[in-house]
Amino acid sequence: MTELVTQHSSKIQHGSWIELRTNHLLENLQTLRNHSRQTEVLAVIKANAYGHGLSEIANALAGKVTYFGVATLREALELKENHPQTPVFLFGHLLAHEIPAALLGGITLSVSSFEKAKEISELSKGLGRKTPVHVKIDTGMGRMGIPIREALPAIEQMTSMKGILMDGIYMHFPTAEKEDAFRETQVREFGLLLQTLEQKGIIFRYRHISNSAASLTLKTPIVNMIRPGLTLYGIYPDEGLKETAVFQPVLSVKSRILLVKKINTGETVGYGREFTAKTPTIVATIPFGYSHGYPYAAWKKASVLYQGKRYALAGKVSMDYITINFGNTPVKEGDVVTLMGEDQGDRITAEDIAHWAGTIPYEIVTRLNSHLPRLVTQ
Secondary structure, three states, X not given: OEEEOOOOXXXXXXXXXXXXXXXXXXXXXXXXXXXXXXXXXXXXXXXHXXXXXXXXXXXXXXXXXXXXXXXXXXXXXXHHHHOOOOOEEEOOOOOHHHHHHHHHOOOEEEEOOHHHHHHHHHHHXXXXXXXXXXXXXXXXXXXXXXEHHHHHHHXXXXXXXXXXXXXXXXXXXXXXXXXXXXXXXXXXXXXXXXXXHHHOOOOOOEEEEEOHHHHHHOOOOOOOEEOOOHHHHOOOOOHHHHHOXXXXXXXXXXXXXXXXXXXXXXXXXOHHXXXXXXXXXXXXXXXXXXXXXXXXXXXXXXXXXXXXXXXXXXXXXXXXXEEEEEEOOOOOOOOEEEEEEEEXXXXXXXXXXXXXXXXXXXXXXXXXXXXXXXXXXX
């Protein structure tokens, strides 16, 4: 659900919602281009655009990036239907029954084996098509991709396949944020492969290895496209990168107070009776819980923002609700609290919530329920 929020956004009576600053998204995109010195961008908008909203983020980026990158056929087809002018790259390894739909949808596919390339080529020829593919090379991630030691003969054989267009080649870093010998070896081996292929007359239009971290820290002439994800949304994949570039968070999560009550000293709140009032206390309930994507594990350390101040949770996170300890601060039904985002000079980030929950910021945003309204503010 997308709506344009005006300066009177407080009148939109959603119980809980997400706000998106698409101007921050575009500023982050430009920052990545500036630091990487690359103009070609494969914008990773998989997993519902890292929880931000696939449609909303695609609308903002359409015409401004080289590719949209997603991990599921469903998202790829949705993007091709709504944004036919922007090429869609599908990460991963399709099952046999998924391939025809991908070919008919005009999606650029990833190839991780000679066998899969042959399967795609044969089906593509049968449909009278030539499907663009990017060959993935495994230089150390150990997941998808043709092992680097097998890549040269496999790619040479692929060039004779009539149903595919060898349009790109790429690899993935398992520790992109570490400028260490392992990363250097990956880059060197990938570069040597490209050099050998070029000597044999095999040249790929797109060569990409840099995710968010590598886009900021790696400069190499062997690539001509970056592949950022998390930093597009203003979230840092590693604390050490905060000194490298400034990114602005795109997403805020807000909720309205449903019910306010004053409990007496000694009374408890929530499952497990983990919160006990030490004095007469104002507690308020908001319609946001772990079913909406808030991490249950964060409850002991978590806080929310109300009128620029932080207030701790009163007990555990429930499936549909969170209860907040407002102490003696008066609040009323309908008042807005910020679970993630900025409020009067203070900010709670995805990184903060991840720290409270003992997890990573990727998990915090990608778990946000797709049914939450997403409101584009700029």
